[in-house]
Amino acid sequence: MKKLNRRDFLKVASIGTASAFALACGLIQDLQETDMPQSNDSHHAKVIVIGAGIAGLAAARTLADKNISVMILEARNRIGGRMWTDSSLGVPLDLGASWIHGVNGNPITELAKRFNVKTVPTIDDNGVVFHADGTEMTSAEFIKLERLYESIYDEVQEIGEEVDEDMSLQQAFDQAIAKRNLSPEELRGLNLYIQYETSLDYAADPKNLSLWEWDSDEEFSGQHVIFPNGYNQITNGLAQGLDIRLNTEVKLIKYSQSGVEVETSNGTFTSEKVVVTIPLGVLKQADVKFEPSLPKSKQESINRINMGVLNKVYLKFPKIFWDDVENISYVGEWAYWLNYAAYNGEPILLAFHGGNKGWALEEFSDDEIVNSAMQTLRFLYGDDIPEPESYLITRWGKDKFSYGAYSHIPPFASGDDFDALFEPVDDILFFAGEATSRKYFATVHGAYLSGVEVGELVMREL
Numbered sequence: 072m073k074k075l076n077r078r079d080f081l082k083v084a085s086i087g088t089a090s091a092f093a094l095a096c097g098l099i100q101d102l103q104e105t106d107m108p109q110s111n112d113s114h115h116a117k118v119i120v121i122g123a124g125i126a127g128l129a130a131a132r133t134l135a136d137k138n139i140s141v142m143i144l145e146a147r148n149r150i151g152g153r154m155w156t157d158s159s160l161g162v163p164l165d166l167g168a169s170w171i172h173g174v175n176g177n178p179i180t181e182l183a184k185r186f187n188v189k190t191v192p193t194i195d196d197n198g199v200v201f202h203a204d205g206t207e208m209t210s211a212e213f214i215k216l217e218r219l220y221e222s223i224y225d226e227v228q229e230i231g232e233e234v235d236e237d238m239s240l241q242q243a244f245d246q247a248i249a250k251r252n253l254s255p256e257e258l259r260g261l262n263l264y265i266q267y268e269t270s271l272d273y274a275a276d277p278k279n280l281s282l283w284e285w286d287s288d289e290e291f292s293g294q295h296v297i298f299p300n301g302y303n304q305i306t307n308g309l310a311q312g313l314d315i316r317l318n319t320e321v322k323l324i325k326y327s328q329s330g331v332e333v334e335t336s337n338g339t340f341t342s343e344k345v346v347v348t349i350p351l352g353v354l355k356q357a358d359v360k361f362e363p364s365l366p367k368s369k370q371e372s373i374n375r376i377n378m379g380v381l382n383k384v385y386l387k388f389p390k391i392f393w394d395d396v397e398n399i400s401y402v403g404e405w406a407y408w409l410n411y412a413a414y415n416g417e418p419i420l421l422a423f424h425g426g427n428k429g430w431a432l433e434e435f436s437d438d439e440i441v442n443s444a445m446q447t448l449r450f451l452y453g454d455d456i457p458e459p460e461s462y463l464i465t466r467w468g469k470d471k472f473s474y475g476a477y478s479h480i481p482p483f484a485s486g487d488d489f490d491a492l493f494e495p496v497d498d499i500l501f502f503a504g505e506a507t508s509r510k511y512f513a514t515v516h517g518a519y520l521s522g523v524e525v526g527e528l529v530m531r532e533l
Contacts, residue, residue, distance in 0.1 A: 216264060
């Protein structure tokens with residue numbers, strides 16, 4: 072096990088250290104059917120890529136740039152997959168992926184430069200944390216909380232080194248915490264910090280994460296940056312000139328040494344090879360059938376690794392009433408907020424709910440969600456704050472084309488399962504996507520790199 076240091080933007084740092092159902096309202100502003108390059112009516116290409124998320128776009132771009140006939144079949148009415156920029160509130164807002172995590176050597180940084188896309192760094196030490204009673208946590212108090220967490224996590228690491236069988240991260244935390252006589256206030260603060268590191272980062276709670284493998288991924292160094300004008304600038308740039316068939320839902324993939332037949336809602340398409348970038352959540356649901364069935368080892372890995380949820384709630388107000396900081400945290404419900412005014416000047420707050428809280432959020436109505444968020448904001452900033460003018464709410468768990476946000480490693484799974492999911496089948500069926508990236512799972516750059524790699528693999532087999 073390693074010391075956690077993964078996507079540090081979720082550390083509060085303020086004081087030195089934080090689909091179809093996805094929208095509650097608004098129109099899709101991404102590259103849609105009417106915006107796409109006009110393709111011919113052919114139902115055949117040398118290579119078919121299933122899915123126009125960044126992995127599929129990367130694979131198709133890699134092939135097309137070598138003059139290989141390639142076609143993308145996309146079930147949605149837009150490209151981007153879990154990268155989704157919406158402008159219905161008057162400014163571009165990302166409903167899925169938001170960040171380049173670590174700009175140094177990151178391929179998404181190079182794409183942003185290529186497409187002349189503006190990025191803005193998020194400053195981790197610019198924030199405020201509120202106690203459960205609504206008072207502001209001092210720098211000394213937060214440093215004390217951070218040290219408490221680090222001390223307990225050291226014990227968690229020791230437990231991981233001593234046990235002979237994997238267990239949940241929560242079990243190890245419970246064992247370490249049980250040795251301490253912590254006050255209710257210390258426990259609340261500790262749970263907030265654990266939430267930063269797990270459900271708000273890996274989209275899963277500690278009880279659903281492997282003690283041994285949960286943070287076994289690698290990172291790029293450097294700043295974390297976001298796109299004030301939308302992440303879709305990256306996917307739109309990659310998509311230029313590609314043959315993309317939107318609103319084409321894949322039902323069945325038949326593959327053999329003689330080629331591939333892909334049965335869809337818009338007829339049957341044929342190719343020599345196929346690249347599958349279907350999200351893990353959809354593979355787990357088995358909504359897309361394979362004939363013959365996938366190898367047992369691959370299916371077992373699909374069953375072992377899990378899909379998590381990180382949902383977003385954007386609230387747009389008539390004016391700014393909150394602290395002039397980038398992130399706002401609260402030791403209670405609605406624990407983490409991002410101040411979007413710091414990036415685009417608009418009076419917009421973004422709240423995150425990950426793991427079990429993310430799943431639970433999807434069961435409430437829009438009004439219930441907004442009212443609950445406003446209860447917390449009124450508690451922190453007073454009863455006279457204005458009502459939001461508009462909002463956006465994501466429900467990635469109910470999105471039938473993703474069934475979740477991104478993958479994580481539960482108890483008894485391992486990084487080997489990502490490798491198994493990436494492994495081609497008979498050099499005909501190839502796979503890409505964030506859940507096929509052992510080094511960079513759950514990231515945009517992991518998905519992109521897997522698409523480039525699989526594109527190069529396919530070329531060697533043609």
